[in-house]
Amino acid sequence: MRKGGVIMSEFVVSEEGRKKLAIYIKTLREKREFGLNQLAMKAGIQKTILSRIEAGKILKINPFFLRQLAVALRIDYKELYKIVGYLEEEDFKEEMEIKDSQAEYTGVKxxxxxxxxxxxxxxxxxxxxxxxxxxxxxxxxxxxxxxxxxxxxxxxxxxxxxxxxxxxxxxxxxxxxxxxxxxxxxxxxxxxxxxxxxxxxxxxxxxxxxxxxxxxxxxxxxxxxxxxxxxxxxxxxxx
CATH class of the missing domain: 2.10.109.10 (Umud Fragment, subunit A)
Structure with missing residues (x-):
């Protein structure tokens, strides 16, 4: 069953998706000046799990972990879902069209x-x-x-x-x-x-x-x- 772009029965992430997620999280963590242990504590997940995510070694990534990481990193969780393929382009299409029309109408971003x-x-x-x-x-x-x-x-x-x-x-x-x-x-x-x-x-x-x-x-x-x-x-x- 698919819900919001996610196949609910499995959360397998492709090798390309794992690599992109690993780079994205590590880069943002360092930008926020969080250590590995510090981010793990903020997100409420085990340091070993976070370390394996940053190494791109987890085949199935719990979407709940990604939500917790997003909160700790101060970003929208949908950004992480999109990277690993839990959300697809069409899930953003309507929202993007609304924002584009608002910007065009008002002349502001x-x-x-x-x-x-x-x-x-x-x-x-x-x-x-x-x-x-x-x-x-x-x-x-x-x-x-x-x-x-x-x-x-x-x-x-x-x-x-x-x-x-x-x-x-x-x-x-x-x-x-x-x-x-x-x-x-x-x-x-x-x-x-x-x-x-x-x-x-x-x-x-x-x-x-x-x-x-x-x-x-x-x-x-x-x-x-x-x-x-x-x-x-x-x-x-x-x-």
Missing amino acids: VVELPVYGVASTGKGYLNLETILKYKKVINDGFSSDSFLVEVNGDSMATLINDEDIVVVDPQLNDYVAGKIYVITYNDETYIKQVQCPKKNIIVLKSLNSNYEDKYIIDEEIKQVKVEGRVVKVITEKKL
Whole structure:
């Protein structure tokens, strides 16, 4: 029986598909700066299984594993399904036609990005593990592997307010004074303005004076990972 392009009775992947998947996952993992063990933990699968997938050695790949990997890598699982042949071109045809017609009509490029969260801009902590949904947004210059974060809190008010959604571009990880970044430190991730008053000091600054800034100094800086820069704020409040 075929459902959504997938033959439900078997999940055999061709040698070409296994090689393409292996290259795709390893390249994206390294781009995200995840180690093999780190990605396996994020995806909730065994390291040995992930290692064999990256080596192209698994003949039958559980589609559930691919969904988990997609969430951990912050991509649409359909991209992985397409590579291994679980989805075919016709499964994307109608969606592509709709997007093309929308772009032609509006004259802008519309993209669908994963939404993570909810992010607390109070303490700053946010969740980059779970995709809440996918949302169409107008791409006005950010990279194709950008992602969205749903905000909860007011420490970055009035620039970023409660219930806003921010676009984060992971390719913009260089330091620019005064910009807003998504930063992971000590296994917690924050949306904050970043300042570097000295080479050995990083300040995660709240824009709301009711919240204290976070100082990271000396050797602690090695634990900082820049997930990306906030490049756009989308106000979601209903009037």
